[in-house]
Amino acid sequence: MSGGVSVAATAPHKxxxxxxxxxxxxxxxxxxNFGSVRALDNVDFEVYENEILALVGDNGAGxxxxxxxxxGVHQPDKGEIYFEGERVRISNPRASRALxxxxxxxHLALFDKLDVASNLFMGRxxxxxxxxxxxxxxxxxxxxxxxxxxxxQEIKIDLDSSKKKVGVxxxxxxxxxxxxxxxxxxxxxxxxxxxxxALGVRESHEVLELIKELKEKGLTTxxxxxxxxxxxxxxxxxxVLRGGRRVGEIDTxxxxxxxxVKLIVGADDLT
Amino acid sequence: xxxxxxxxxxNKLQQKLKELLTSDAFEVLPLVLxxxxxxxxxxxxxxxxxxxxxxxxxxxxxxxxxxLALGLGIIIIGGGIDLxxxxxxxxxxxxxxxxxxxxxxxxxxxxxxLVAGLGCGAINGSMIAYMGIPPFIxxxxxxxxxxxxxxxxxxxxxxxxGFTDAFLFLGIGYVFDIPTPVLILLxxxxxxxxxIGHTSYGRYIYALGNSEDSLRACGVNTxxxxxxxxxxxxxxxxxxxxxxxxxxxxxxxxxxxxxxLTLLLYSITGxxxxxxxxxxxxxxxxxxxxxxxxxxxxxxxxxxxxxxTYRQNILIGLALMVALCWNVMRVKK
Numbered sequence: 001m002s003g004g005v006s007v008a009a010t011a012p013h014k015x016x017x018x019x020x021x022x023x024x025x026x027x028x029x030x031x032x033n034f035g036s037v038r039a040l041d042n043v044d045f046e047v048y049e050n051e052i053l054a055l056v057g058d059n060g061a062g063x064x065x066x067x068x069x070x071x072g073v074h075q076p077d078k079g080e081i082y083f084e085g086e087r088v089r090i091s092n093p094r095a096s097r098a099l100x101x102x103x104x105x106x107h108l109a110l111f112d113k114l115d116v117a118s119n120l121f122m123g124r125x126x127x128x129x130x131x132x133x134x135x136x137x138x139x140x141x142x143x144x145x146x147x148x149x150x151x152x153q154e155i156k157i158d159l160d161s162s163k164k165k166v167g168v169x170x171x172x173x174x175x176x177x178x179x180x181x182x183x184x185x186x187x188x189x190x191x192x193x194x195x196x197x198a199l200g201v202r203e204s205h206e207v208l209e210l211i212k213e214l215k216e217k218g219l220t221t222x223x224x225x226x227x228x229x230x231x232x233x234x235x236x237x238x239x240v241l242r243g244g245r246r247v248g249e250i251d252t253x254x255x256x257x258x259x260x261v262k263l264i265v266g267a268d269d270l271t
Numbered sequence: 272x273x274x275x276x277x278x279x280x281x282n283k284l285q286q287k288l289k290e291l292l293t294s295d296a297f298e299v300l301p302l303v304l305x306x307x308x309x310x311x312x313x314x315x316x317x318x319x320x321x322x323x324x325x326x327x328x329x330x331x332x333x334x335x336x337x338x339l340a341l342g343l344g345i346i347i348i349g350g351g352i353d354l355x356x357x358x359x360x361x362x363x364x365x366x367x368x369x370x371x372x373x374x375x376x377x378x379x380x381x382x383x384x385l386v387a388g389l390g391c392g393a394i395n396g397s398m399i400a401y402m403g404i405p406p407f408i409x410x411x412x413x414x415x416x417x418x419x420x421x422x423x424x425x426x427x428x429x430x431x432x433g434f435t436d437a438f439l440f441l442g443i444g445y446v447f448d449i450p451t452p453v454l455i456l457l458x459x460x461x462x463x464x465x466x467i468g469h470t471s472y473g474r475y476i477y478a479l480g481n482s483e484d485s486l487r488a489c490g491v492n493t494x495x496x497x498x499x500x501x502x503x504x505x506x507x508x509x510x511x512x513x514x515x516x517x518x519x520x521x522x523x524x525x526x527x528x529x530x531x532l533t534l535l536l537y538s539i540t541g542x543x544x545x546x547x548x549x550x551x552x553x554x555x556x557x558x559x560x561x562x563x564x565x566x567x568x569x570x571x572x573x574x575x576x577x578x579x580t581y582r583q584n585i586l587i588g589l590a591l592m593v594a595l596c597w598n599v600m601r602v603k604k
Contacts, residue, residue: 094490109488111481113552114474122478123489125471137470 021048023082024220025070025101025189030079032065039065040076041244047189052211052221054231054252057241058264063224066241067191070222071103072096084188100188104178104195112167116159117141117148119166120181155180155210172203176210183214190214191222196230208234228257242266298546299558301597305544305590306565313572320572327450333567334452335360335511335518337560340538340545341463342392342507344559347542348467349500350480350551351399351406356508356538357531358414359391361524363512365421367438368430368522377437384513385506391417392505396498414535418527430522442517452514459510464556466503476500480551536584537566540591549598565590 025047032040040062047053057063068074069081072090081088083099090096096103110119126140126147127133133140148162157176159169166174175195182190192211196204204227211221211234225231231238231252238250240263248263261267313320339356346353367384371377395413399406444451467473475496478486487493511534516522526534545562547554569590570583 093488097490103488105488109482109485111478111485111552113481113548114477118474118478122474122486123491125474127471137472138465139469139471139474141469 021051023047024049024084026082027066027069027076028080028082030066030069030076030081032062032069032074032076038244040069043079043241043244043246045239045246047220047222048237050215050218050220051236052215052223052234054235054238055222055224055241056226056228056231056238056260056264060243061241061264062244063241064193065244067103067193067222067224070096070101070189070191097185101191102182102185102187102189103191103193104182105193110166110174110178113165116152116162116164116166116169116177117145119177120148120151120162120184122181124185151180151184154184170203171199172206175199175203175207179207179210179214183219187219189220189222191224193224194226195223196225196227204230228260231260232257240264298553298601299561301594302544302546302558302561302565306561306568309565309568309572313568313575317572317575320575325571325575327453329564329567329571330453330456331450331518332571333563334450334456335515336534336537336566337456337541337563338459338507338511338514339534340541340559340563341459341556342504342511343538344542344545344547344554344556345463345467345476345507346406346500346504347547347549348480348551348554349476349497350483351497351500353395353410353501353504354407354535355391355395355410355414355417355531356504356511357534358417358527359388359505359508359531360512360515360534361527361531362391362417362421363387363509364516364526365425365430365512365522365524367513368434368516369424371433371435371438372430372522374433377435380435380438381441381513384516385509388505388507388509388512389502390505392502392508393498395505396501399501400494400497414531418531421524421527425522425524427524429524431520434517434520439517439520441514442520452518455510455514459507460556460560463503463507467556472496472499477552480548480553482552533584536587536591537563540587540594541566543591543594543598549595562594 023046025045027043027045030040030043030045031038043062043066045066055063055066065074069076070090072093072095075091081090083101088099090099090101093103111122121144126144128138128140132138145162152159152162155176157173157180159173166177169177175198179190179192179195195207195211199207208230211223214221223231223235235252238252238255238260239246240248240250240260242264247266250260250263319325339360343353343356363384366387367380370380370383375383391413395406395410398404398409441451441455446454467476475486475491476499478489478491479493479496479500483493486496515526541563542554542559543549543562544565545554545558545560547559566587569586573583573586
């Protein structure tokens with residue numbers, strides 16, 4: 001993990017730990033049971049505006065359950081959620097989208113047999129003006145392709161056309177499109193579930209660079225990851241879950257990957 | 272880490288090959304070969320095949336199975352299956368014939384036929400989308416229910432009486448030398464194409480066939496879209512049933528035998544030959560029309576050469592198998 005520490009020193013950092021920060025998303029005392037399994041146990045979780053927060057933990061630590069609670073797939077059995085200071089109830093994925101939270105799933109959630117433009121605009125199509133669009137729901141395909149090409153440029157993805165089928169793209173391009181789709185809609189918070197797990201070295205680097213660029217543009221990002229190097233390269237702050245509980249919070253500027261790993265596996269318990 | 276900018280070997284050739292294998296043109300390659308092959312074969316060996324009259328005849332013959340195939344194609348693109356399309360068409364046809372016999376008039380006969388088709392599609396769709404019943408079983412069951420209803424009701428006798436000229440026009444009439452059923456087919460094709468190719472609903476049907484979970488994550492009500500696909504197919508079956516009844520100049524219960532199996536075979540073969548991905552998410556209505564056209568050419572040419580329905584069915588069944596093999600091979604890559 002020594003490589004991670006050296007990179008961490010150069011990681012972008014706007015806030016010191018002791019500066020008062022404004023939270024955009026705050027969850028208090030979240031618990032979630034699946035049958036007799038306690039997936040989340042009284043978890044507090046907060047994301048500050050314009051930070052890159054990493055959510056880490058071993059398999060079964062509750063990362064995905066927490067992420068799905070944020071995106072409205074799961075409802076917590078107990079606990080409160082605040083978004084931009086207001087108490088909210090996120091009862092389904094549509095509700096979370098409406099708040100400005102976008103989730104990019106581990107399995108990408110792309111439509112392989114459809115083209116890039118269809119993927120980027122799925123569920124948010126641009127309609128033709130007038131009767132054709134409002135009543136008959138006719139798509140303005142031309143405008144959608146044009147906007148898609150602009151989005152591709154924005155996320156610096158090297159593709160000659162947004163008419164290409166997503167299924168033939170490389171892993172990095174696909175991930176960039178999934179992220180691009182998530183960020184392009186006036187989104188405030190993006191939750192990325194294992195954004196680099198299926199990618200090669202160069203592709204991972206590109207996706208992480210994209211995430212850092214999005215921060216420059218004011219976006220708040222939550223990354224769920226197993227890869228400590230990637231976490232320290234991008235994240236400002238790390239929250240660690242273990243066995244459904246929050247066991248620690250770490251500033252990537254002042255801590256090392258070893259500290260995080262200790263928290264993840266519960267090394268103190270072993271000694 | 273950052274210095275390791277090694278190019279991950281992106282096999283260009285592999286990507287190009289993948290692109291080719293998944294391209295739409297490659298999809299319909301067997302269809303184009305089949306169609307060209309049969310056209311040449313029959314032009315040489317079937318006397319009177321290559322005449323304007325006979326080719327128009329081919330189109331007239333495929334009109335109602337093609338309309339069925341369009342509806343079925345939309346369902347398969349949406350990741351479903353409908354084995355009841357033939358039986359729904361049979362029911363719609365018998366109902367419109369019965370309406371004519373009862374003297375309700377042409378508009379009412381058409382309306383009742385369409386409502387029957389829509390209703391069956393909506394029943395299929397709601398049971399599949401909202402109750403979670405597997406489409407294979409649900410539509411098979413509905414097909415046999417329809418067959419039963421038709422036979423209990425008609426006692427197996429065709430309905431001839433009371434057919435109006437206006438109704439018959441739908442099956443045997445011409446508009447500027449073009450048979451009416453062909454025009455109805457083209458109209459259905461255009462409407463279905465505009466729907467599936469140019470509206471958000473159509474796009475959601477494609478997306479549904481790709482991944483229901485992903486579509487739901489995009490905030491789309493996937494159940495409603497599924498219901499919509501089955502209802503549209505039901506409507507197409509209704510249209511097909513009316514055209515069929517007008518063409519046969521009678522309501523024929525025998526169409527429903529085996530849950531409308533012959534019509535189902537024709538339409539499903541057309542859909543798969545036409546390049547629709549059996550696993551859903553991909554396909555073109557024009558491809559489907561090409562597929563049913565091939566079946567029309569095949570059955571017409573074989574009939575001219577003196578081959579009966581049963582031998583034709585053997586060949587159509589075989590063509591379906593070849594198309595399926597092609598489909599599966601491509602999916603595996």
